[in-house]
Amino acid sequence: MKYLEFLKNTPASKTARYGLLIAMTLTLVLAMTGFYSVTRYLAAMGSNHAVGIEFDAEGGDILQPGGEALLPMFDLVPEGILTPWDGASRVTILVMGLDYRDWSVGEGPSRTDTMILLTMDPLNNTAGMLSIPRDLWVSIPGFENGRINTAYFLGEAYQLPGGGPALAVKTVEQLLGVTINYYAQIDFAAFVRFIDEIGGVKIDVPEKIKIDPIVGDPVILKPERQTLYGELALAYARARNTEGGDLDRASRQQQVILGIRDRLLSPEALSLLITKAPTLYNDLVSGVRANLQLDELIKLALLAQQIPEDQIVRQSISTSAILLAESPDEQSVLVPIPDEIRQIRDEVFLASTGTMGPLAPGSQQERMAAEAAKIALLNGSLVEGLGGRTKAYLQSLGVNIVEVSNGEYTAVTRLIDYTGNPHTARYFIELFGIPSEFYVFEFDPNRSIDVVITLGAHPPSFLRIGKGRICARPAVHPPHLCYYDRPGSLQEG
Amino acid sequence: MGVSLGPVISVSEMKKIISFFDTLTWWQWIILWGAMLAVFGATGIALGYSSGLQERQKSLAFARAVDLQLQVELGVADLDAGNYDLARQRFEYVLGQDPGFPGITDRLAETLLRIAETSTQEVALPTPTPAPTPTPDTRTIDELFSTAQRQYQNREWKNLIQTISALRDIDPLYQVSLTDRMLYVALRMAGVQKILEDGDLEGGMYDLSLVGKFVPLDSQASVYREWANLYQLGVSFWGIFPEKAVAYFSQIANIAPYLRDLSGIFAKDRYRMALAQYGDRLAEQGDWCLALEQYALAQNLFDDQALLPTAAFAGEQCHGAAPTVQSPSPEAATPTTTMTPEATATQQVTPDVVIPTPTGTSTLEPTPEVEMTPTPESP
Numbered sequence: 001m002k003y004l005e006f007l008k009n010t011p012a013s014k015t016a017r018y019g020l021l022i023a024m025t026l027t028l029v030l031a032m033t034g035f036y037s038v039t040r041y042l043a044a045m046g047s048n049h050a051v052g053i054e055f056d057a058e059g060g061d062i063l064q065p066g067g068e069a070l071l072p073m074f075d076l077v078p079e080g081i082l083t084p085w086d087g088a089s090r091v092t093i094l095v096m097g098l099d100y101r102d103w104s105v106g107e108g109p110s111r112t113d114t115m116i117l118l119t120m121d122p123l124n125n126t127a128g129m130l131s132i133p134r135d136l137w138v139s140i141p142g143f144e145n146g147r148i149n150t151a152y153f154l155g156e157a158y159q160l161p162g163g164g165p166a167l168a169v170k171t172v173e174q175l176l177g178v179t180i181n182y183y184a185q186i187d188f189a190a191f192v193r194f195i196d197e198i199g200g201v202k203i204d205v206p207e208k209i210k211i212d213p214i215v216g217d218p219v220i221l222k223p224e225r226q227t228l229y230g231e232l233a234l235a236y237a238r239a240r241n242t243e244g245g246d247l248d249r250a251s252r253q254q255q256v257i258l259g260i261r262d263r264l265l266s267p268e269a270l271s272l273l274i275t276k277a278p279t280l281y282n283d284l285v286s287g288v289r290a291n292l293q294l295d296e297l298i299k300l301a302l303l304a305q306q307i308p309e310d311q312i313v314r315q316s317i318s319t320s321a322i323l324l325a326e327s328p329d330e331q332s333v334l335v336p337i338p339d340e341i342r343q344i345r346d347e348v349f350l351a352s353t354g355t356m357g358p359l360a361p362g363s364q365q366e367r368m369a370a371e372a373a374k375i376a377l378l379n380g381s382l383v384e385g386l387g388g389r390t391k392a393y394l395q396s397l398g399v400n401i402v403e404v405s406n407g408e409y410t411a412v413t414r415l416i417d418y419t420g421n422p423h424t425a426r427y428f429i430e431l432f433g434i435p436s437e438f439y440v441f442e443f444d445p446n447r448s449i450d451v452v453i454t455l456g457a458h459p460p461s462f463l464r465i466g467k468g469r470i471c472a473r474p475a476v477h478p479p480h481l482c483y484y485d486r487p488g489s490l491q492e493g
Numbered sequence: 494m495g496v497s498l499g500p501v502i503s504v505s506e507m508k509k510i511i512s513f514f515d516t517l518t519w520w521q522w523i524i525l526w527g528a529m530l531a532v533f534g535a536t537g538i539a540l541g542y543s544s545g546l547q548e549r550q551k552s553l554a555f556a557r558a559v560d561l562q563l564q565v566e567l568g569v570a571d572l573d574a575g576n577y578d579l580a581r582q583r584f585e586y587v588l589g590q591d592p593g594f595p596g597i598t599d600r601l602a603e604t605l606l607r608i609a610e611t612s613t614q615e616v617a618l619p620t621p622t623p624a625p626t627p628t629p630d631t632r633t634i635d636e637l638f639s640t641a642q643r644q645y646q647n648r649e650w651k652n653l654i655q656t657i658s659a660l661r662d663i664d665p666l667y668q669v670s671l672t673d674r675m676l677y678v679a680l681r682m683a684g685v686q687k688i689l690e691d692g693d694l695e696g697g698m699y700d701l702s703l704v705g706k707f708v709p710l711d712s713q714a715s716v717y718r719e720w721a722n723l724y725q726l727g728v729s730f731w732g733i734f735p736e737k738a739v740a741y742f743s744q745i746a747n748i749a750p751y752l753r754d755l756s757g758i759f760a761k762d763r764y765r766m767a768l769a770q771y772g773d774r775l776a777e778q779g780d781w782c783l784a785l786e787q788y789a790l791a792q793n794l795f796d797d798q799a800l801l802p803t804a805a806f807a808g809e810q811c812h813g814a815a816p817t818v819q820s821p822s823p824e825a826a827t828p829t830t831t832m833t834p835e836a837t838a839t840q841q842v843t844p845d846v847v848i849p850t851p852t853g854t855s856t857l858e859p860t861p862e863v864e865m866t867p868t869p870e871s872p
Contacts, residue, residue, distance in 0.1 A: 020514055023526040030530060031537030038541030039548060081586075088662030123665060137733060141755060142578050143851050145732045158579060158851070159567055161560075161586040174755060177695030325733045335733055338695075338725040346702055355661035356654075356676070357706040360669045370670040420678035422707035423670075429709060441681060441711035445645075 081162040082169060082291060085181040087299060090354050092119040092178060094169050095257075096152065096185040099134075100214070100238070109156030109164060111149040113238075114253060117172065117180070120303055121354040127307045128348035129257065131250030131316035132172065137325070137333040141170045147333055148175070152185075165289065175336070176345050182292050188214065190287020192230030197276050197283060198269070200227040201259030209242060211235035233259075250316035258309065265305055315348050317341055360423060364430065367423035369398040373450035375424070378407025380414075380454040390455060403449065413456040414438040418447040428453060561587050561594055568600065576851040577608045578756070634663045638672075645675050650683035677707045685717050692753045694721040720749045724760055727767065735771035739787070742767050765794040772807065781810035 085091045097114035115132040134149040143154055148171060154160070155167030162169075165183045173180055186194075195201060205221045212218045213235040221228075221236065228236055237256045242248040263269060273280070292300070321340035327333045350357075360367045377394070379387035387404045395401055413432045417425045420443065429439055432453075517525065568583035584601040587594050632640070637660040644653040657676045660667060681704045687697030701710055701718050710718065727741035742764035745752060750761035758766075772787035788804035791797065 019517075019522055023522070023529060027526070027529045027533045031533040034534050034537035035541035035544070038538050039545040041545060086659060086662060089658045123661075137729070139728050139731070139754070139756065142582050145728075159563065160579070161564055161583065174695060177693075177697070177699030328732060333733065336729045338722060338729055342698065342702070345699075349699075350702060350706065353703060353706050355658045355665065356680070356703050358673050358677075359661065359665050360673045361666070367670070367673075371674065417711070420674050420681075422673065422677040426708040436709050436715055437712045439709065439711050441713065443678065443682065 081166045082183075083179045083181055085296070087296075088122060088355075090119060090121045090349075090356070091182070091300065091303075092117060092180045093182040093184060093300075094118075094165075094172055094180050096165070096168060096183065097191070098152075098185065098187055099149065100188055109153045111147075112152045112168060112185075113149065115148065115168070115172065116250075116253060116257065117176070117178075117348075118257075119178075119349060120300070120307065121352050122303055123354040124311075124352040125307050126311045126313070126352040127304070128313040128315065128351065129254050130176075130345065130348045131253060132175075133246050133250070133317055133322070133334055135246075135332060135334045136175075136317065136322070137327065137335050138171060138175050141167065141174060147327070147331075148172070165291070176341070178345065178349055182290065182296070184288060184290040184292065186289075187287040188234060190283050192234050193283040193287070194230070194280065195228075195233045195260070196230040197280055198260070198263050198272065200229040201233055201256060201263050202227050203233070203236065203255055203259050205236075207242070209236070209239060211239045228256075228259075247316055247318055251314070254314050254316075258312070261304060262309075264301070313348050313351050315344050317344060358422065364423065364427050365397065368427035371421050371424050372400050373419070373421040373424040374400055374402045374448070376403040376405070376449045376452045377401050378405055378452060378454040380407040380410040381457045382409060383457070386455055407454045410454050410456045411458055412438050413458075414440070414454045416440045416442055416452045416454075417450070418442055418444045418452070419450045420445075421450050424451055557590065561591055565594070565597065565600065568604075571851075572600075572604055572607065577604055579851045580604045581608065632659075634660055634667055637663070638668060641672070641675055645678070648682070650679045650686060653679040654683060673707070677704065680704045680707075681711070681714060685714055688717050688721045689752070692755045692757060694725055694752075694754050697721055698725075720745060720752055724752055724754060724763075727760075727763060728754060731767070732770070735767055735774050738767040739764070739771045761794065765791045765797075768794075769797075769800060769803075772803070776803075776807055776810075781807050785811045 095114070095116045095118060096112045098110040099113040111134075113134060115134070117130040117132065118127070119130075120127045132148060134147065136148040137145055138148045138151075140146050140148075140151050140154060142160070146154075148168075151171040152164035152168040154164075155162070156164035160167050165185060169180045169183050202225060204225045205223050207223050208220060210218055210220050211232065213231040215231055219232060219235070221232075233256055237253045238249070239252065240246060240249050244251070264273070290297075317334075317336070321337050321344055322334040323337065325333050325335045358367075360370060362370070375394075377387055377391050379390075387406070391401045391404045413434055415425060415428050415432075415434050415438065417440070420441075425439065425441075428434065428451075564583045564587050568580045568587070571577070571580035571583065581601070581604050584597060584604055587597050588601055591597070637656055641653055641656045641660060644650075644656055653675060657672050657679065660672065680700045684697045684700030684704060687693040687700060691697070698718055698721050701714055704710060704714065723741050723745040727738045727745065730737040730741070742760055745760040746764035750759060752760045768787045768791035772784040772791065775781075775784035775787060785804065785807040788800060788807055791800060792804060
């Protein structure tokens with residue numbers, strides 16, 4: 001008050017006094033508004049979307065858990081249910097669409113209609129999409145075997161930790177053996193609005209197809225590149241009435257995902273995203289449920305932007321990997337053939353192994369040499385002098401042979417790796433044609449010898465052993481190397 | 494000195510300041526106001542951010558507490574309803590989230606005890622693992638490498654995989670020959686560990702597929718992989734083609750009877766249960782003698798009292814004896830196993846949704862009904 005009194009009595013002009021007062025008041029008001037807005041925003045992010053328990057708008061009363069009335073965009077799934085992404089290695093997301101029949105009834109939880117696994121490898125800038133058919137007969141954690149589309153329903157109905165998304169994720173993880181970091185579940189209305197807001201998606205329709213939008217009359221799409229807006233894009237993704245049935249449908253759904261990606265990466269997308277940000281945000285908040293934080297979403301979007309389309313593997317669990325059958329309740333189900341499914345999984349996930357594969361540069365021989373494994377060579381062939389001659393030959397190739405002696409008789413050459421030398425093992429397996437049953441890994445890091453190779457009576461396929469000489473087959477080692485049984489006699493033949 | 498306005502500014506100084514403002518033109522006022530706005534606005538936002546974070550933490554803590562309480566209450570309901578596997582999942586989850594949650598250890602112990610008491614099958618019980626941290630790894634590459642070496646020495650294979658992945662995220666070629674070796678060993682050992690110890694058969698096989706990128710799988714790991722594959726084949730046919738499930742589980746029960754998947758059911762018990770399921774299927778088809786063979790095989794593996802009436806009835810049918818009035822009908826005597834999934838949740842269910850029943854109790858007993866408890870309004 002003293003200051004105000006002083007200001008009032010000061011000889012300065014009214015403009016200065018009141019200007020200063022107004023400016024300070026406005027500034028304080030705006031600062032307080034900023035303070036309040038940020039506080040409420042951050043608090044709401046925490047309260048409305050925590051652990052699948054839904055609160056009312058004030059963050060007070062708890063709404064019915066598992067209910068579909070409020071679908072928060074960012075679920076904060078409790079730690080330990082999903083494996084968090086470290087931000088740099090492979091990331092995998094389960095995208096789910098709910099069953100329209102359940103969703104439109106709006107009573108109780110839904111089943112999933114669509115499940116697509118998206119994976120990205122930032123190290124190699126590759127990605128993959130794997131569609132999982134809804135009728136796949138799988139083991140659902142905590143329940144008897146059932147169709148995979150019921151996993152989400154069960155998680156919601158039984159209010160399991162993490163709800164439907166977490167059980168769906170666990171079921172898919174158990175089916176494929178891969179780790180899933182995120183899920184995103186989008187409802188029909190949000191999908192339609194989103195596609196409309198981004199100006200539709202461009203799709204190469206491969207064949208004439210009749211689609212039946214939820215709103216409006218059926219439409220026949222000609223086989224050509226065309227822009228599909230919300231309702232039609234959804235109908236196109238949901239259509240089943242082509243020869244390939246669910247498999248064609250999976251392919252169309254992947255097409256739509258790629259169409260969205262292309263649309264968002266197009267040059268005009270940035271201005272569009274900025275101008276429509278509030279609308280898009282509202283669409284997403286109302287119709288998308290995901291355990292992604294905004295920063296993670298941005299990171300993923302930037303990552304997706306860097307991956308060229310030809311580096312995106314598209315796969316689905318196809319007819320070769322399933323058997324048609326009937327469930328005990330007489331519904332059609334697809335019984336998975338695990339071996340076949342693994343092959344499909346590996347095409348998507350092991351096309352590039354990122355940080356989870358071998359990264360040492362160079363040829364196999366160079367990688368073997370870099371490992372510098374200490375190798376003992378045992379002669380189990382009963383061919384006199386084979387150990388010595390092979391040693392000389394292998395040393396010429398840069399192999400670190402530290403011991404040669406006679407070993408127990410063996411018909412086939414064997415290799416035992418004690419300390420983990422994958423490049424050395426691979427080199428010799430290929431060089432000597434060692435069958436997998438004769439390659440043994442016996443982990444003992446305290447051994448002084450890393451690898452023991454026992455030469456068998458049947459000479460390695462790449463070697464031709466003559467009287468007093470040993471030669472490499474040219475197909476394996478381009479120089480026609482021969483070692484003659486006299487000092488310093490390694491020669492090119 | 495005149496009137497003192499406090500310890501900070503004297504009157505003369507204040508006059509100078511006011512005089513200064515008096516000299517400002519309108520655009521200087523705007524610049525000044527902009528600067529003030531920037532300073533105060535930034536301060537307000539920063540304080541708001543800090544306060545918001547605190548509120549968020551409070552909200553999260555509250556929500557988590559509610560969630561844990563809810564899971565405990567649902568777990569108790571599951572326990573009472575005989576859905577032991579669901580109860581176990583919930584209690585393990587609560588224990589993983591908050592090991593100090595009142596009474597959670599006792600509840601989990603009670604669940605495990607109930608499983609052991611009521612189940613005719615032996616169930617291997619997984620140990621709850623602590624939740625992985627979502628915090629990005631901020632260690633330097635040298636620290637990560639030292640950690641990796643320590644984990645390698647201590648044979649902490651799963652942690653080692655994470656560490657090497659984090660290290661390679663920073664520099665893929667750092668000590669690449671060594672990290673290749675460590676990762677190969679870690680994947681190979683973790684893969685086998687998942688198959689033999691954790692019951693994570695598919696996860697183990699995936700790790701071994703990654704091993705195959707380094708070098709073809711060694712002989713022992715190939716064997717373990719094949720075991721896991723046989724088990725998974727049996728599981729994929731479970732409840733649909735019981736004869737195929739019998740064929741696969743008979744093999745795996747012979748060579749690795751204690752192999753299990755994440756359900757915790759050993760291969761030998763799967764074999765016995767598959768035999769009973771196959772018997773049920775044959776009985777449904779009227780092939781009583783073959784059904785009896787399956788029941789007899791199952792009984793040989795484990796003396797299951799619940800199966801006896803069914804087997805006896807199959808025996809009577811097979812040998813042509815007319816069943817007495819008191820004899821159990823096939824429907825009554827036949828175990829429900831996976832044959833009759835029931836919608837057991839009391840909340841509204843879309844009419845054509847068929848819900849698989851929860852596991853956890855003996856599958857040779859009727860499936861218990863689940864009474865869903867009302868959601869608590871407050872923690």
